[in-house]
Amino acid sequence: MSKIKPIWEHGSVSPDSPNKVFCTAPWTHTYISPQSERRMCCASREEHQFQKQYIDASNDEKYGEVKESGTIDDYKPISLKEHWNSPYMMDIRKKLMAGEKIPQCDVCNDSLLSNSTYRQWFTGFLFNNKIDQCFEETDENGYTTMEPISFDYRFSNLCNFKCRMCGEQLSSTWETEKRKHDLWTPEAQPFMVPENKKIIETFQKEVVEEEFWDAICRGIVEEIYWVGGEPLMYDIHWQSMDRLSEDNNLHKVHLRYNSNLSRVRYKDYYLYDWLPQAKDWTMCASIDGTGPIGEFVRTGLNWEQWDKNFREGVALPGGTDKMIMDLTLTGPGMFDLKNFLDYALELDVKIETKRMFAFHADIVLSPMAWPRHILDEIVNDVLDYARPIVTEKQQTLIRELEQMLVSPTHQEAWPDTAEDQFFNGRRYQQILHHIRKDGENGRLTLGDIYGQHPELWMWWNRPDRKHNQR
DSSP states (O other), X not given: OOOOOXXXXXXXXXXXXXXXXXXXXXXXXXXXXXXXXXXXXXXXXXXXXXXXXXXXXXXXXXXXXXXXXOOBTTOOOOOHHHHHTSHHHHHHHHHHHTTOOOGGGHHHHTTSSOSSOHHIIIIIIITGGGHHHHHHTBOTTSOBSOOOOEXXXXXXXXXXXXXXXXXXXXXXXXXXXXXXXXOOOTTTOGGGSHHHHHHHXXXXXXXXXXXXXXXXXXXXXXXXXXXXSOGGGOHHHHHHXXXXXXXXXXXXXXXXXXXXXXXXXXXXXXXXXXXXXXXXXXXXXXXXXXXXXXXXXXXXXXHHHHHHHHHHHHTSTTHHHHEEEEEEEOTGGGXXXXXXXXXXXXXXXXXXXXXXXXXXXXOTTSGGGSOXXXXXXXXXXXXXXXXXXXXXXXXXXXXXXXXXXXXOOHHHHOTTXXXXXXXXXXXXXXXXXHHTTTTGXXXXXXXXXHTTSHHHHHHHTXXXXXXXXX
């Protein structure tokens, strides 16, 4: 193998200005979605076959031609071996070693998700000690003899929640609901077409799980990002964690979780028996409101059970630093933010904050769908409450709320289409209201929540003149 030296040693970048785009992820990390799509990491902007996964898809186009039936002729999931030193991955490595800025990494290049980037995680912290190895074990064409030691494998969309900001791609209960009520089309959700679904499920079981299990058994894994779906519903989660513990390999592994934390026990296993054995661990427990509002936003949530599970984690050694409340700011959740902050302060835990992301203005449960003056009023009210009492652990909440004050609302971002798209989105939420039987058995409705602000409720209920005319 022809070796090359690190970029800052062979003159492309000066020693005092090192390669700022280099990331260890293409040498150490591997990702696969519940739909068997491989990318460099969950934040990379790459072409996709089925739908946008998060904000990370580069455009609205799909690989191949989707027929009316929803089948995709050239959908061919590939193994890790086929992917790892593919021409595509080799080209990525070659460009990063040369200090070339690539569009796949724009989420980190432009800090689109947060100021703390994935590149900083992989290169600045987790695998900083492997930078030299990346160059030493990679030839001038980008072929590497290194193998992945960090895994973000989303084995399926299996999940017991139907969170209002989520969807069928990452939740099987969402998928079941859409199938039952004919709220999907083969063109929009080709991964739900039976032929495609069978290919995906077979591939994930026979190839993806085996790849991961092989790495577990060989003891080469140094990081696992457990996310789903809901990772604590995956059998392979409990089996592989048990195997790592039995083989005395957990002490080598950094564990990251993103979980709805609806369960911490499975059969004879108890999650919190394992976490203290790990090299390090963090639990991002998804929660977007306490009590009834939290249960509204995250359909399936039992707040009392979640609270019990979360407090058990906080009680572990270092738990107040490792247990994190993973908050997505939604319109309904804005009305519980003061209680939410009080809860975090009581337990002395960190809040990780992001907004409900909208590709289009029909994402009407985003607070950015609100009129500017209502948004500013509600945000400033929360800020006035929060600023005097927050600690460093809750600063992301402050920063995100402040960012909302200067970010465009849906009306400002899409002035020509926002109004029509609002009514489209509202009609969809009204359908979900009836399907999910909001308001029954003591559960809240959106009216109960938004009704706390009469002007907001009037705005939400304004007549759709265009729709009424049809």
